[in-house]
Amino acid sequence: MKRTGVFICHCGINIAGTVDVKKVAAELAKHPGVAHAEDYVYMCSDPGQNLIMKAIKEKKLDSVVVACCSPNLHETTFRNASKAAGLNPYRCEIANIREQCSWVHREMSKATPKAIRITRSAVERVKRNEALEAVSVPVTKRAMVIGGGIAGIQSALDLANAGFEVVLVEKSPSIGGHMSQLSETFPTLDCSQCILTPKMVEVSKHPKIKLMTYSEVQEVAGYVGNFKVKILKKPTYVDADKCTLCDECTKVCPIVVPNEFDMGLTGRRAIYIPFPQAIPATYTLDDKACPGMFDTAIACGKCADVCKPKAINFDMKPEIVEIDVGAIVVATGYDLYDKALMAEYGYGKYPDVLDGLQFERLLSASGPTRGRILRPSDKKEPKEVVFIQCVGSRDPELHWPYCSKICCMYTAKHAMLYKHHVHDGQAYVFYIDIRSGGKSYEEFVHRAVEEDGVLYLRGKVSRVFENNGKLIVWGVDTLTGKQVEIAADMVVLAMAIRPSRGTEELAKKLKIALDKDGFLAEAHPKLRPVESMTSGIFLAGAAQAPKDIPEAVGQASGASAKAIAILSQDRLFHSPTVAKVLRNLCTGCAMCVNVCPYEAISLREGKAEVNEILCEGCGTCSATCLRNAIQVKNLTPLHVQEMIKASLGG
């Protein structure tokens, strides 16, 4: 005969207000196998836990049901209490009579019988629970950081400085991300490259960091503590160790393609270095641009001819590198929303309609104009510049409903810097609201308005079109209720921030979720903002949501701290409620092998076998098996059948 103890929590009046807890205790005391039933005002309090522990010992209980709040809250508390009293923690189950009963019903006459049924069902379950021991696995003490922008750089440095090996994977030829393209940063007007490049150098020199640029994650298998990653290293056709950065190759290369670093405002050769401070400091031969590499089998070979150190190797092949890591930080950043979708603002049609990143390049001392603000069309200084905020953001009807968060601040910065460059120019900003929450941010916007005379107009722009060499901006000032027409020389669009291209595919490979807008989903919006739902995979930077540099850096350090909490352990414990095979029933049909989402089941000697480390205990195999030969421990078909009986019977 089983000896189950049932403990019913009042949770003050949260449960006792709608559930007659005394009656639940009395009914459960009569249930077969229940040796003890009692109620108490707060089971999760120390006296409550002591009461459970005392009963386990005194009444020689072999299992425990606590009827209380959701198992998400106090399952661990009560399992630990059971363990402290000498019971296997998996012989303790929770009956959720608060969130799924007392809080959603009003009448005691209805909530009480439901609470009794839920509790009986838990008793029938726990009676059949096996004593289980957590499965323990060793931890690979190495991390992978995906994305070499500021978030990825910070995360890699934090991990490496804590003493762990880090593989930093970046898909483009250099780390630095969008921050390396920016001119100055708000609200201090620090030079972006000047504060970023020391960190880039630190990454390149750090003995614990293995930098893999021009590389992409191809496949991720495994689980927390033991991921197996395949990384595709694309060929650069240049031996970085031999390259002396003499720049002779670009002088002879005949191919010109748009320069990504300058957001297409300039061209670059097929062989190129993204920017002078690029890390690693080497050239890359873009095989999609070099006709010899993709079009015909004949490379013109001019670059190789002039390369004195013989660094160019046309025979370099893509390489798959396999690495084991214990934790992963995803910091894949953002891209701007496609401007081609904003036809009403004339992007693509008018060369002087730019996006925010292009304007950053114009402002940048290292940019195409060496920091002078000149129109791309005629290289003249624009005297009237219109900045339009929320382009594609806060627009649920046509584009994206969310706020891109950083545009209010960078637009203020753009307008301010424009005024610093062109003193007699006029800057206009069309905005919906100014959102300047952040340290010294509000003051920064005021500075733009009050000191630099930027004219803010509250309203949206309906159209931008060209007339007599001017860009005519039609908008509305909702504060005066008047229509506004501005004949501008340049228009800058604060495009919505989108997750970087490829985020969706990467998320699939990592088996992590995206939110409704396509950003990486965090495990809990308030309490677990740097974790993904997959244990061991953490999120940092704008890939999770639009955010500015300090926030991205803060989140990156947070993600690293979470990763370090895993890497600093020697072994990790995994829930033992995994599938088990009843070998005498198994016919080796392999249906379970095929449905397992984790490839945790294989056939050995004609019978299914479960890898307990890979198994997550979802039970899909169990529902598929025609003979009940594979079952999840402590939630077997027998458990469920008895729970159904207890839920419906009586």
Place this chain on the structure above:
Amino acid sequence: MAEEFEPKIMAFICKWCTSAGADLAGVSRLEYPSNVIPIQVMCSGSVSPLYVFSALSQGADGVLVSGCHPGDCHYMKGNYYARRRLALVKKLLEYIGLEPERFQMSWVSATEGVKFTQIIKDLVKELQPLGPQTKLRRN
């Protein structure tokens, strides 16, 4: 006035989405009828057709299986298996003459407390005019 029929409903709800959604309904103090007795399973994909038949034979007037939205399964594809498998169960139950309203599937995410509430309300309303389920009931 005759008392309205109170159907007994067995709900198999997945731990990660629907049970979390049901918890949210609780936290938000959304009221719904008490006819549903939930059993939390790890994944809708683990709900064997036998559980559905068993619930009906044990006297359930209706059965609900609810999991994560397609594409959002915590276990990646468990709910796809559930969807296919349980669609067959539904057809079979209809074939043997059970009213289709008695077996339903839904997708409720962890943030959809309101949706969970609505599903239960609708289910109870649909089952009330049908009266007790006797076709598969054994006891």
